[in-house]
Amino acid sequence: MLTSLGMIQPPRSSRRKEALIFFSRGLSKFIQSLLTPAATVPRCALAIGALSLQSSPLFAEARETTATIYSQPIHSGHISPMLFGNFVELLDDVVPGMWAEMLNDRSFAGVVRAAKWSYYDGKPNSCDREWDKNPTWNYDTENPFNGLRSARLTATSSKAASLTQSGLAVKRGMSYAFSGWFRTDSSRLSGTVRLKTLLPTGDCMILASAKLPPLSYELRGCSARLTSKGETDRVVFEVLVEGNGHVWADKLSLMPADNRLGWRADVVQAIKDVHPAILRWGGSACDPGEYRWKQGIGPRDQRVPFRNKFWGRIDSNDVGIDEFCQICEMSSVEPLICLSFSDGPQSAADLVAYCNGDITTAWGAKRAANGHPPSYHVRYWQVGNEISGDDQNYLDHFNDFAQKMKQADPDILLMTSFPAQKSFEQSGKDIAFVCPHHYTPDLAACDRDFVNLSRKIESTPGCDQIKIAVTEWNVTGGDWGLSRGKMLTLGSALLNARYLHVLMRHSDKVKIACRSNLANSYAGAIIETSPSGLLKRPSYYVMQLYARHAKEVPLRLEQSNDALDLFACASPEAHSLCLFAINSSTEPVILSTHFDGFSKPIRPARCETLCDRLDARQPDVMNHWEAPERVRIASTSKPLQNQIVVPALSATAIEFETP
Incomplete structure (x- = not known):
């Protein structure tokens, strides 16, 4: 259903009953028959390389389909790489799981649980980690460095004071x-x-230790470097005070030396490898959560933690606009900033000036003073999150936002919150993008929404320039509880791939799409992080597959049946083509390809497929910390012909080229 807010999602009462994909029964073991005892190649990759099909009894019962790819495009638009974008928001452990800070609650503000209505399985994460309780320290409100409290350690001549936090992980060296x-x-x-870490004998092993500089009667910053001589995920961090008296501690921090401007090195690399082209910052912490960006700039030790009004938790405020823009820079990704509508138009204009202004301007000089003299060159700006375009307050103030923000930078592109006809009519000339959210497995509903929005844009005078940006999407935006686990599965990843086909079919109007979310997010993200590592979910590989192989021109295609969800695209001069094939069934499909209208012969060149390496034909399989590459992309090194086998439960990219 399409709600009045512009978000497509199933009725709340039926979400848990909806299946993501319906699969046929029966298990064919043809891929296993191709394996030799010493084979190490993933089974699905062998299926892609199997070419002598008509003479092989292994495929006698496989379903067949034929695709004819025409040289004519399906419309005059081009496929934007920003269709494969992603989303980062201040939600539970999304940002903490990407940030390299190893200590939770470093301001001693306390640990607040997540909002009760938003949960997956209740497993604690890094945001639940508290300072270990013992009688040698307590919270104190007397003259904290930042916020409302600090830690007071009390040492005596007979007993040292110890402040510890458990659950960390370190690497040797x-x-x-x-x-x-x-x-x-x-x-x-x-x-x-x-x-330190606890040994099976009950003794503690010291992995690293460093003396602090002499302590002062006045509050002063101290630093030290620790090098671990061991590797474990059961580390205890400790501040040990010896002597007789009190020590007050605040804003404690521990970061690995390989951090990238404060971000985890493995997270930055994972973003580079999946290459989302655009990352959105914002979400419900902005509206209705009333996030205030000005409180999140400057030295991070001087920032005051804040309570996340929408999602729960106390946010450390370590990650703000600068840190977000910097991870985009490091990853060669375009930033998209969703600003808080409740913060007002002048604050929005100040944010544009802070990000994009020259250092000779007041806000540009402040950005430079905070460590980044060059402009961030943020082009994409969304005014408010999930506010109805029919909301009168939104309509009354949108033009004021547009005027002030474009005074700060005339070249920015403005994006609405949820689209509505009234906003088209009133502010169409200032709008570059309208922004629905799609949280549903109902692809037909998404298709209809794009058709309806395109008609509204075309029929409203002065709106010809408006494009569509789906600034949040996934198979669900709710299903709280164990039902959210479906998003971790291969089946859900294939549904993500099918949604990408819908986007590309409407790429004359749809130019941006941001899958929700990048990390953790109650099972909804493409990566999961822990103190000791990073796990790529099947959906990660879907996004990587399409970002890697999609080409600019969407091509007309006909197929003999619906055995596969197919989409074809080509480079502007048709020197290279790609055919995407999604098999959502539990049986392989033999795919034959024909080409029509091309001036030169087309030949297959290479092929990659996302699949279950064990070919279990189970849509609910997923990657685990114990089996992190159960579902991943496999490549074939064998020569291809115009007839291949598409494995069961797979998404495949077949590259073609001209001689």
Whole structure:
């Protein structure tokens, strides 16, 4: 259903009953027959390489389909690489799971649980990690460095004070940068920071240790470097105070030396490898959550944590606009910023000036003072999150946002919140994109929504320039509880791939799409992080497959039946083509290809497929920490012909080229 807010999602009462994909029964074992005992190639890759089909009894019962690809495009538009974008928001452990900070609650503001209505399986994550309780320290409100509280450690001549946090992970030989703010009431105290782990004997092994500089009666910053001599995911961080007196500690931080401007190195690499082309920042923390960007700039130790009004938790405020723009820069990704409508048009204009202004301007100079003299060159700006385009307050103030923001930078592209006819009529000349959200497995409903929006744009005077940006999408935006686990599966990843086909078929109007979310997100993201590693979900590989192989021109295609969901595209001069084939069934499909209208012969060149390496024919298989590559992309090195086998439960990209 299409709600009045512009979000497509199933009725709440039926979401848990909906199946993501319906699969046929029966298990064919043809791929296993191709394997030799010593074979190490994924079974699905062997299926792609199997070419002598008509003479082989292995495929006698496989379903067949024929695709004819024409040289004519399906419309005059081009496929934008920004259709394969992603989304980062301040939601539970989305950002903390990407950020390299190893200590939770480093301001001693306390741990607040996530909102009760948003959950997957209740498993604790890094946002639940608290400072370990013991009688040698307590929270104190007297003169904290930042926020409302600090930690007060009380040491005596007979007992040292210890402040610890458990659940960290370290690597052998890796250095870790520690920093914090301390003051004392006694000159007879010394401080040490340590990394330790508990041995099976009950003893502690010290993995790294460093003395703190002499402590002062005034609050001062201290730093130290720790290099681990071991590797484990059961590390305890400790501040140890010896002597007689009190020490106050605040804004403690521990980061691995390989962090990338504060971001985890493995996360930055994963983004580079999947190459989303555009990343959106914002979401419900902005509206209705009232996020205030000005409180999240400047030195991170001086930023005050804030309570996330929508999703729960206390956010450290370590990651703000600068950090988001910098991870986009490092990953060669275009930033899209969704700003808080409730923060007002002047604050929005200030944010544009902060990101894009020259250093001779007031806000540009402030950005430079915060460590980034060059402009971030942010082009895409969404005004508000999930606000109805019929909302009168939104309509009354949108033009004011547009005027002030474009005064700060005339070249920016403005994006609405949810689309509506009233916003077209009132503000169409200032709008570059309208932005529905699609959280549904109902692809037909998404297709209808694109058709209806395109008609409204075309029929409203002065709106010809408007394009569509789906700034959030996934198979569901709810299904709280175990039903969300479906998003971790191969079946859900294939449904993601089919949605990409819908996007590309409407690529004359749809230019941007941001899958929700990038990390963690209650099972909804393409990567999962833990203190010790990163896990790529099947949906990660879908996004990677399409970003890697999609080409600009969408081609007309006919197929003999619906055994596969097919989409064809080509480079502008048709020197290279790609045919995407999604097999959502539990049986392989033999695909024959023909080409019509091309001036030169077309020959297959290479092929990649996302599949279950064990070919279990089970849509609910997923990647696990114990089997991180059960579902991944496999390539064939065998020569291809115009007839191939598309494995069961797979998404395949077949590249063709002209001689």
